Amino acid sequence: MTVTVAKPDLYPPSVKPAARALPLTLSILRFVRNPLRSIPRAVYDQPIVTYGKKRPLIAWVTGSALLENILIKNAELFPKTPLDKRVLRPVVGEGLLTAEGDHWRWQRKLASPLFRPGDVLGYVPTMVEAANEQVARWRARGSTHIAAIDEDMTDTTFAVIARTILAGIDETEGAEIQRTGRAYIRPIMWSVASALMLLPESLWHPGRRNMLKAAREGRDVVQRLLNKRRAHGVRGDDLVARMLATRHPETGDAMTDEQLIDNLATFLLAGHETTAKALTWTLYLLARSPEWQERVRAEVMAVTGGRPLQADDIAKLEITQRVLKESMRLYPPVPAMTRVNREATDIGDVHFPAPALIVIPIYIVHRHRALWDDPDKFDPDRFLPEREAKHTRMQFMPFGVGPRVCIGAAFAMIEATVVLATFLQSASFAWDGRHEPEPISRVTLHPAGGMPLGVTIS
Numbered sequence: 006m007t008v009t010v011a012k013p014d015l016y017p018p019s020v021k022p023a024a025r026a027l028p029l030t031l032s033i034l035r036f037v038r039n040p041l042r043s044i045p046r047a048v049y050d051q052p053i054v055t056y057g058k059k060r061p062l063i064a065w066v067t068g069s070a071l072l073e074n075i076l077i078k079n080a081e082l083f084p085k086t087p088l089d090k091r092v093l094r095p096v097v098g099e100g101l102l103t104a105e106g107d108h109w110r111w112q113r114k115l116a117s118p119l120f121r122p123g124d125v126l127g128y129v130p131t132m133v134e135a136a137n138e139q140v141a142r143w144r145a146r147g148s149t150h151i152a153a154i155d156e157d158m159t160d161t162t163f164a165v166i167a168r169t170i171l172a173g174i175d176e177t178e179g180a181e182i183q184r185t186g187r188a189y190i191r192p193i194m195w196s197v198a199s200a201l202m203l204l205p206e207s208l209w210h211p212g213r214r215n216m217l218k219a220a221r222e223g224r225d226v227v228q229r230l231l232n233k234r235r236a237h238g239v240r241g242d243d244l245v246a247r248m249l250a251t252r253h254p255e256t257g258d259a260m261t262d263e264q265l266i267d268n269l270a271t272f273l274l275a276g277h278e279t280t281a282k283a284l285t286w287t288l289y290l291l292a293r294s295p296e297w298q299e300r301v302r303a304e305v306m307a308v309t310g311g312r313p314l315q316a317d318d319i320a321k322l323e324i325t326q327r328v329l330k331e332s333m334r335l336y337p338p339v340p341a342m343t344r345v346n347r348e349a350t351d352i353g354d355v356h357f358p359a360p361a362l363i364v365i366p367i368y369i370v371h372r373h374r375a376l377w378d379d380p381d382k383f384d385p386d387r388f389l390p391e392r393e394a395k396h397t398r399m400q401f402m403p404f405g406v407g408p409r410v411c412i413g414a415a416f417a418m419i420e421a422t423v424v425l426a427t428f429l430q431s432a433s434f435a436w437d438g439r440h441e442p443e444p445i446s447r448v449t450l451h452p453a454g455g456m457p458l459g460v461t462i463s
């Protein structure tokens with residue numbers, strides 16, 4: 006007689022929220038450690054929660070109708086916040102991520118053709134190559150070993166962006182951009198906290214000097230990259246070529262060097278760190294759930310027979326994409342977005358004088374008690390077509406929603422699918438039975454203590 010033992014459900018690490026909104030100083034201390042910890046528990050249950058005794062200063066918004074109003078119906082009344090800009094400007098200036106109005110529209114129109122799903126599929130061979138190079142690096146370190154998965158995923162996704170959207174970066178430049186990016190992010194929550202407290206931008210905070218130095222050094226590398234492309238004549242149809250050739254529709258002006266660097270820095274950062282985090286958390290979940298790891302591998306082998314992935318395999322990798330979506334639900338690589346109200350306005354029943362800070366905590370929307378059944382459980386079948394059809398438009402938004410939706414969403418989904426599937430053709434991932442990393446917001450969602458996983462290469 007065979008006895009089947011039901012596998013226990015997987016509840017992977019989550020953030021322990023504050024029981025209630027804390028006084029400002031305590032809240033800031035928690036915020037610097039992990040902004041998600043400073044958000045009160047009530048935000049997981051209610052559509053809107055406010056902070057501020059005399060007048061509401063901050064609103065955490067998760068309700069679908071409220072979000073639809075802010076992000077879609079009246080998006081022009083709720084622009085991105087000066088806070089975002091202040092924190093990111095030293096690196097990405099007024100590039101696509103931070104620009105507003107006409108300057109944003111022009112840049113968005115310029116970059117959009119590079120991101121059409123049909124065109125992105127043309128990058129699949131490059132994505133396969135980058136994933137196989139990672140497998141080769143793992144193999145060179147020994148057939149079974151403990152890998153720093155978060156760092157490995159950053160290397161892999163950086164290789165993809167550097168060879169596709171931003172062709173022409175060499176290894177030394179790549180390493181320098183990654184180093185300066187990491188140095189900038191490390192103390193970033195001090196900078197966010199300082200902006201939240203409306204302290205002057207020039208005021209000292211821990212790590213400020215290193216951040217500004219890293220930003221300057223990173224932008225210098227991008228400037229050198231630009232000079233190199235100009236010196237060799239601009240060929241190809243990557244972002245650099247398109248941006249060098251473009252003229253402003255009204256003024257006829259070319260982009261200034263500063264505008265070019267703003268956008269190259271934007272795409273270099275936004276285009277790899279996010280997808281790296283999606284892959285890092287997905288491999289963690291698969292290491293914690295060997296059954297799902299086996300199901301995904303079986304699907305990949307059935308579709309590809311072990312040969313390199315091709316563009317038309319992607320739509321057939323349904324289980325793989327279901328797992329990626331569930332991973333981005335539990336661990337959205339961008340855990341929060343912020344907006345500000347241009348004018349005094351009502352959000353739900355609350356009146357907000359302008360400006361108030363509107364926080365859209367994607368991480369909490371994805372774990373909201375009113376939106377999801379057993380929200381902290383890992384269950385990729387939530388994204389079976391018949392169940393996904395019942396989701397509301399605003400309950401799953403890893404790429405944001407509305408006019409400022411991620412321009413790289415299709416690129417990222419295709420890349421994550423190709424890289425994950427390629428890994429599973431020859432690698433397996435194991436959990437040590439102990440590591441339960443808290444998800445920490447550092448603009449993107451980092452695992453506290455990194456992501457050591459056992460890797461075995463067949």
Ligand code: HEM
Binds near residue numbers: 170271410411416
């Ligand atoms: C899993 C991977 C990714 C996730 C989760 C993600 C998430 C997001 C989110 C949530 C936003 C909206 C921010 C807001 O409205 O405040 C955004 C915007 C943006 N993303 Fe992504 N992203 C990913 C990959 C990429 C890639 C691969 C690229 C480029 C190659 C990219 C480039 C951008 C840019 C330029 C914007 C600003 C768009 C605009 O404001 O018009 N992202 N992303």
